[in-house]
Amino acid sequence: MSHPGPDLEHPAGHATIRHVAELAGVSVKSVSRVVNGEAGVRPELAERVTAAIEQLGYRRNLAASTLRRRGQRTGSIGVVIQDVANPFAATLLRAVEEVAQRRGVVVLASSIDGDAEREARAVAELVRRRVDGMILMPTSAQHGSLAEEQRLGMHVVFVDRPPVGLDADYVGADNAGGARTAVRALLDRGHRRIAYLGDTRTISTAVERLAGYRQAFVDAGVETDEELIVHDLNVSRHARAAAAELLSRRDRPTALFTAQNLITIAALHVLRGLELRQRVAHIGFDDVELGDLLTPGVSVVRQDPTAIGRTAAELLFGRLDGDDGPVRRVIRPVELVERGSGELAPLAFEG
Amino acid sequence: MSHPGPDLEHPAGHATIRHVAELAGVSVKSVSRVVNGEAGVRPELAERVTAAIEQLGYRRNLAASTLRRRGQRTGSIGVVIQDVANPFAATLLRAVEEVAQRRGVVVLASSIDGDAEREARAVAELVRRRVDGMILMPTSAQHGSLAEEQRLGMHVVFVDRPPVGLDADYVGADNAGGARTAVRALLDRGHRRIAYLGDTRTISTAVERLAGYRQAFVDAGVETDEELIVHDLNVSRHARAAAAELLSRRDRPTALFTAQNLITIAALHVLRGLELRQRVAHIGFDDVELGDLLTPGVSVVRQDPTAIGRTAAELLFGRLDGDDGPVRRVIRPVELVERGSGELAPLAFEG
DNA sequence: GTTGTCGGTGACAACGTTGTCAGCAGTGTG
């Protein structure tokens, strides 16, 4: 045990390339060559190395490997999302994963729950780990701090919410257009008191969806009633409370536009509780599972999180592959899915 | 540009500790001390270092750091799940993330979609990256290959499905008990033709849930009808087809027990399509979003993926902190949630 | 005066890997 070099009898932790070299009776470099599939190793020697690797259960240490291969990729990307437990984010993440796995790239995902500080910590952590690129569903209002990372070669693609104060690729949905379409459909059926229930106003999607809502009113030459617009429903509980309050007014709205999936679900619970699902029209933004089986079906503006995630991932990998074209903004179309709840007519008189 | 050492004017990629040292006019070791918050650095010097770090946008390279700190943790864990897009897995993952984030540990998640080969690749990748531990929702039937990793100090906790051919911690739910309770409830209401629609039989949860189904029949002294047991419904399409076939038989079942959330959803669609939701009783395993708002409400056996994820993560971190007690098997209780669909009586005569 | 201790600092080696380059013996080219 007093001789120099690694203890070759029984490596304490993981076997290293040196253990393998010693056991196979070759130089470490030759082992490296075999492991990396480099040409120029005699088959007989390669076989000895392979056997040694097998016997020791050797696994190349990726940290050491990428350290040496200067400037080399770590084969990892970071994805910062609001909450994996939200089906929208989860589906998007899954699509990213799919593209990444095909390339042998692993995904580091962090949920940040609308907390700008958690976002900053998550991004810093990803930089420390030298991910090759990042896909960001940001919370924060300003992303200028990422400019430095970008300059140093970090590739960033924003999803769902565009970058602010930064030139970066973006893949999102036609939020304003979708909201406008939904609200126009309600107006067309004669609704005038259409409530808007939306997320925090610092979130661009919320802002855009509200803009679409307002635009529909402008298009129709109808005035909006500011009393019917509620913001900051970033917790289910708040969304429920807001819906309950709106629906218990004497001049309650005849239709609801809920601008996000969790708000839609909260509103559905309240409508059901008040036995108003057949009487108050309702369109949500984002599809909800089983929404088609309710009575009436839940009409929604559907976006395609899989397509958004896939597109973002492909964009990111394109950048990693050297695409240095101008910054791209991809806006995916959305679709109004009519299932019943959005097609209810306004009730003339209410008890 | 011909002088040796790094080009200090304008570091090409990320600034290294050497750039910082040079700019601050100190040794690299002192920078290291400051970065790591080690004691014994004059405040004035520390300040110079901090300023240099700031100016250069230096971020410690975690790969190099953990390489040097021999045997040191990488501050990352791997989570191998079936599919992040499945709410059960997503919720579980979120709970793991939560515990990990509190400790500054990042999570590498991989969806493997019931593919044993993808599972093996994911695990190998995690080992290459020297994650500190892994949480596994396995697909494969044998996990003996992990024994070698375990011996080398890798900590593994299984969730949802127990390890086979390996001693490892496990956190799961009372699958057999939950299924038994559900089917007993159906039998108690007089159902006899109760169909079982389940996932692939290589999956232990599917096996356990089927066992619970059978046990309930044994308990009641009723014979099971093997014609009503369908397996391998690992794709929504298959589940729909199976449900449609069962329900179109002349002697169709009076009740369904769907042993997994996606199968439950598929069955709901078929039942609805055939207008049988009010006539055929139905209990699912796993809760489904909005299941309470359908008419009738969807009765389910609810497990708590958040608790499972949290428990598994805490167990894993406990091991990382040195807990070397005996292997633990945590079985979380499940709960039958009666919402209507499971309480329908069998119809005496059918058209 | 010698010795020891102190806080502070840096030179150096090492972590596990791979890039570079030199060297081997054998063969062909000028």
Next chain:
DNA sequence: CACACTGCTGACAACGTTGTCACCGACAAC
């Protein structure tokens, strides 16, 4: 005969970081 080239192999340095240890001046104890 010198030289270049071949396929194969290994010695060595380097990646960015941190652990080890020696050393600094100052000051106290003997």
